[in-house]
Amino acid sequence: MRRRFKVPWLGAYTLLVFAFLFAPIALVVLFSFNKTASLTFPFHGFSLRWYRYIFTSPTYTSAALSSLQVGLTTLVVVAIVGTMAALGITRNEFPGRRVLRSVLFAPAALPGLFTGIALLTFFVQLHVPLSLWTVTAGHVIYTLPYFFLVANSRLNRFDVLLEESARDLGASPWQTFRKVTLPIIAPTLIAGALVVFSLSWDEVYITFFTVGSRSTLPIVVYSTVRQAVDPSVNAISALLLAGSLVFIFGIRRFLADVQQ
Amino acid sequence: MQALQTGKTPGLRSRPSSRPRAAGRLRARTRRRLAIIALVGPAIVLLLGALFVPALNLLVKSVVESTGYGQVAYHFTFSNYVSAVSTPGYLTVAFNAFGIGALAAVICTAASYPIAYFINFRLRRGKNLALFLVVASLFSSYLVRLYAWYTILGIHGVLNDALVRLGVVKQPLLFLLFNRWAVLIAFVNIFLPYTILMISSAMQNIQKDLLEAARVLGASPLRTFSRVLLPLTMTGAVGALAYTFILSSGDYITPALLGGLNGEFVGQIVSNQFIALGDVPLGAAISFVMLAVFLVVYFALTRLERFKGI
Numbered sequence: 001m002r003r004r005f006k007v008p009w010l011g012a013y014t015l016l017v018f019a020f021l022f023a024p025i026a027l028v029v030l031f032s033f034n035k036t037a038s039l040t041f042p043f044h045g046f047s048l049r050w051y052r053y054i055f056t057s058p059t060y061t062s063a064a065l066s067s068l069q070v071g072l073t074t075l076v077v078v079a080i081v082g083t084m085a086a087l088g089i090t091r092n093e094f095p096g097r098r099v100l101r102s103v104l105f106a107p108a109a110l111p112g113l114f115t116g117i118a119l120l121t122f123f124v125q126l127h128v129p130l131s132l133w134t135v136t137a138g139h140v141i142y143t144l145p146y147f148f149l150v151a152n153s154r155l156n157r158f159d160v161l162l163e164e165s166a167r168d169l170g171a172s173p174w175q176t177f178r179k180v181t182l183p184i185i186a187p188t189l190i191a192g193a194l195v196v197f198s199l200s201w202d203e204v205y206i207t208f209f210t211v212g213s214r215s216t217l218p219i220v221v222y223s224t225v226r227q228a229v230d231p232s233v234n235a236i237s238a239l240l241l242a243g244s245l246v247f248i249f250g251i252r253r254f255l256a257d258v259q260q
Numbered sequence: 261m262q263a264l265q266t267g268k269t270p271g272l273r274s275r276p277s278s279r280p281r282a283a284g285r286l287r288a289r290t291r292r293r294l295a296i297i298a299l300v301g302p303a304i305v306l307l308l309g310a311l312f313v314p315a316l317n318l319l320v321k322s323v324v325e326s327t328g329y330g331q332v333a334y335h336f337t338f339s340n341y342v343s344a345v346s347t348p349g350y351l352t353v354a355f356n357a358f359g360i361g362a363l364a365a366v367i368c369t370a371a372s373y374p375i376a377y378f379i380n381f382r383l384r385r386g387k388n389l390a391l392f393l394v395v396a397s398l399f400s401s402y403l404v405r406l407y408a409w410y411t412i413l414g415i416h417g418v419l420n421d422a423l424v425r426l427g428v429v430k431q432p433l434l435f436l437l438f439n440r441w442a443v444l445i446a447f448v449n450i451f452l453p454y455t456i457l458m459i460s461s462a463m464q465n466i467q468k469d470l471l472e473a474a475r476v477l478g479a480s481p482l483r484t485f486s487r488v489l490l491p492l493t494m495t496g497a498v499g500a501l502a503y504t505f506i507l508s509s510g511d512y513i514t515p516a517l518l519g520g521l522n523g524e525f526v527g528q529i530v531s532n533q534f535i536a537l538g539d540v541p542l543g544a545a546i547s548f549v550m551l552a553v554f555l556v557v558y559f560a561l562t563r564l565e566r567f568k569g570i
Contacts, residue, residue, distance in 0.1 A: 010378040014390070017375055021397040021452060024408030027418065031411070081302045088299030092292070104303065107311055109503065111510025111554075113527045114547055115311065117534050121321055121544070122314035124330065141310040144303070173295065195399075202401045204513055209534065218403050225407050225517060229414070237404040244401045 025241065032234035050235035059220060060236060067217040067243075070132055071200040074139040078147045079193045086151035087177070091160075101152070108145035112205025115141065120209040130212035138206035143196040150192035154185050198244040322544035329538030340545035350529060350546065357525040358553065360440050361509025364447035368455040369500045371448070376460035377489070381468055391460070398453035406517050409446045413437040413518070438520025446518055447508045455500040462496025463489075498561045506554045526550055
């Protein structure tokens, strides 16, 4: 067989696409350390000026705290409700089970615009004032499917005999869950919770409609960018990015579960 | 442990029994039912309270009359739907959104195939790293990426600056930003990680031998793709197309940042009805027409799953 040099087209193409995916992000992070306000090369020097600015700006700091509050509340609610639903659905046969499972995935396939306007109209109708709580409600409904997907696929691969033996040895359902099921699925649940947090941290489509006087970080960024180019947005973007990548810790397990 | 895993336990439980035990079983069944309701209940309440009831409420709002900002009078009317599908301006914007959305879906899905193939069949040790990078880019803030394209394509942006410095153009190009093509670029950037993952996980269960067998039996690469790889990954492709199409044509943030006047999307019209103009019934009607289009496209796409190759 005659061997000749083959151009690795596929590899080159993949590299190119990866560059396309990461170049914009890299650029923003790079410019967040720029000394001047310009957004072009060459660089005029390294500085933490924009970071200093955002950390002392009351708008940004209060928005960051709001985002943190919403993200953590969403995470707790979704983790509890999602785990319970996944346990109920994977461990039991009941009428409407399959329908319920597909309905639980629905909010993820819906444009945020629709969820947003539906919630806004509903809140206005019920005279619920818009606040971080209404934002949280939107985030919970938006992130629940993702958490449910992870918890569901983990529980489907779970060896039920372990639970049955615990039950036969006299453990109550709660003891079985607490001592057998939970320790085994905990890493996956944590990964799912991190996914929930990073989705919430970044959410703007639903939040735009449900937000009250206290803004979250993405909303502040969105309204700032819409007004003018402000170099401090680079720094805040880098922080937003860091927040979304919290997820990186749980990434392996999430990947393994989603691919199953 | 070994004894337990032979599967005797379930048999023990379901052995036919006398009356008192039957009563006990009944009680156990009621308890089990209660447990299911307690476990699944909160999720159902959440779905109903934060999605289905609000959506129904919106549906009701779409068939009543608007009487000024945020106000409605409860007279049944279809006029909102009539304006939604007959106002010429809305139609242009709808074609814009659905056209760009469809283009984004096709580009993302097609561009994902070679990458998914490379990751699944060519890479060994690098496979996990490559998938990790895809997920990392998927989870990096989309708002940040939109902003990044805004700075790259702007008049004083990186691209224009480079072009002027290199002497390719004398004046900065104005047509890079604020049009539908800038929106398309951003969509491809945002949805590509999703489609790569979907196509890639569809390829997961394909044996490499199968593709090699096709080649050995004389199929050209193109034929191997269209007769073997494509039919086997059709579910993934349909998912990728539908997901990208729905989420990009329903978008209103990306076009608002990058679209300018000629890149206006139907989502912006809806959002304006709710925020700036306060015509809730009209906004609701447009959003339901949009949703209907998504449903039709989705079901049309699922028919593609039966595709067995050309």
